[in-house]
Amino acid sequence: MRGIQKRAQAWLTKANHFAVWLVVTVLNIFALVALLAASRNSDVLNGAAGLLLLFTLPLLGLAPATLLHELGHAVAARLCGWRVWIICVGPVSVRFSPRLIIETRPSLGGDAGGFVLPAPRRPEQATKLRKIIVTAGGPIASIVGAALAFWIAAPWVEDRGWEGLLAAVIYVFGISSVTCAVLTLWPTRDRRGVGNDIVQILDAMRLQPDPRQVYFRYALGLIEFGFQPEEWDAHVAREIDVDFASATPSEGARLVAFLQALTRHDFERARALAIKPDKQQLGATQYLHAWRNVEDGDFAAADDALARTKGAGFHSAWLMQVREIALIGVLAASGDRADAKDRYNRLRHALWSSTPLNRAISALLDRAMQGPLGVALNASAPVA
Ligand SMILES: [Zn+2]
Numbered sequence: 001m002r003g004i005q006k007r008a009q010a011w012l013t014k015a016n017h018f019a020v021w022l023v024v025t026v027l028n029i030f031a032l033v034a035l036l037a038a039s040r041n042s043d044v045l046n047g048a049a050g051l052l053l054l055f056t057l058p059l060l061g062l063a064p065a066t067l068l069h070e071l072g073h074a075v076a077a078r079l080c081g082w083r084v085w086i087i088c089v090g091p092v093s094v095r096f097s098p099r100l101i102i103e104t105r106p107s108l109g110g111d112a113g114g115f116v117l118p119a120p121r122r123p124e125q126a127t128k129l130r131k132i133i134v135t136a137g138g139p140i141a142s143i144v145g146a147a148l149a150f151w152i153a154a155p156w157v158e159d160r161g162w163e164g165l166l167a168a169v170i171y172v173f174g175i176s177s178v179t180c181a182v183l184t185l186w187p188t189r190d191r192r193g194v195g196n197d198i199v200q201i202l203d204a205m206r207l208q209p210d211p212r213q214v215y216f217r218y219a220l221g222l223i224e225f226g227f228q229p230e231e232w233d234a235h236v237a238r239e240i241d242v243d244f245a246s247a248t249p250s251e252g253a254r255l256v257a258f259l260q261a262l263t264r265h266d267f268e269r270a271r272a273l274a275i276k277p278d279k280q281q282l283g284a285t286q287y288l289h290a291w292r293n294v295e296d297g298d299f300a301a302a303d304d305a306l307a308r309t310k311g312a313g314f315h316s317a318w319l320m321q322v323r324e325i326a327l328i329g330v331l332a333a334s335g336d337r338a339d340a341k342d343r344y345n346r347l348r349h350a351l352w353s354s355t356p357l358n359r360a361i362s363a364l365l366d367r368a369m370q371g372p373l374g375v376a377l378n379a380s381a382p383v384a
Pocket residue numbers: 069073111112135138139184197
């Protein structure tokens with residue numbers, strides 16, 4: 001019975017993703033047709049250069065539309081008095097603290113091709129309502145941006161000169177902005193189970209989250225981007241410390257401490273934090289425990305820990321990579337070396353860029369390869 005329910009749910013998820021993909025594709029075909037119509041009408045746009053411009057414009061429209069969406073989140077955050085730590089659009093990320101840094105990193109995908117990392121400055125700002133306002137800021141900016149674009153472009157669309165061409169470009173931007181609105185207002189979750197803006201708003205309205213969970217998400221977001229606790233607003237660090245020092249610390253506090261040790265390449269501290277989780281904590285920290293078991297060469301225990309994580313509620317790229325190291329060890333030890341090597345190569349490939357987090361996970365993988373995991377992975381097949 002549960003099997004059928006699971007399959008039905010997986011099918012629904014696929015159908016939902018397909019529907020979004022269909023709407024977005026139709027929208028962008030509209031954009032292309034609009035541009036083609038504009039070029040036929042235009043005295044300015046002709047020849048090969050005109051065609052080339054035509055086919056790159058839809059791509060150029062999406063980047064500014066994503067930027068507008070993310071700025072919507074950022075402006076809403078500032079209106080709520082929050083600090084905006086980082087804004088990413090595609091592979092470009094802008095850090096605002098402690099000083100302005102512009103860098104490129106692997107695209108985080110996620111929210112309409114971009115990402116904003118905001119956090120409350122003071123504890124009284126960490127309210128449900130402000131969280132909803134910050135999340136709604138993006139889709140609102142996308143809708144307003146699209147409406148403005150269509151309104152501005154409309155009078156000049158028929159023009160044969162530069163005004164007509166400019167109107168077509170603004171029109172394409174409008175369609176890209178509608179695309180951003182669709183991607184964030186049509187309820188979907190990504191492969192990691194993270195909901196888009198509307199899902200997060202609905203969840204925030206429906207659920208009463210554990211305040212510790214709220215704080216661990218801010219802390220984890222900050223540390224994932226290389227902001228160490230000394231740089232955080234004091235109340236975030238304080239809440240995490242209180243949680244971690246309590247009799248029953250949350251998994252989130254342990255994850256933050258683990259990630260902090262990892263990004264500082266303090267692997268002994270990381271190992272000390274990767275002890276067997278409590279019975280109540282059968283989620284994400286089991287991955288850490290599985291990794292430690294693989295480092296110790298106890299592949300049976302690692303297998304057991306990984307089996308217990310079914311249904312873990314929290315997923316993040318780095319956590320999945322720690323899990324992957326454990327899984328490679330388990331597979332190699334069980335004799336499934338082809339699969340293990342395949343996963344090893346894919347993990348190495350995923351760690352190509354030199355962000356602090358990737359460097360830390362690479363070092364973790366190197367450590368494992370020098371230990372029992374490396375031995376199991378490279379052992380020659382037994383002679384039959
Ligand atoms: Zn958004």
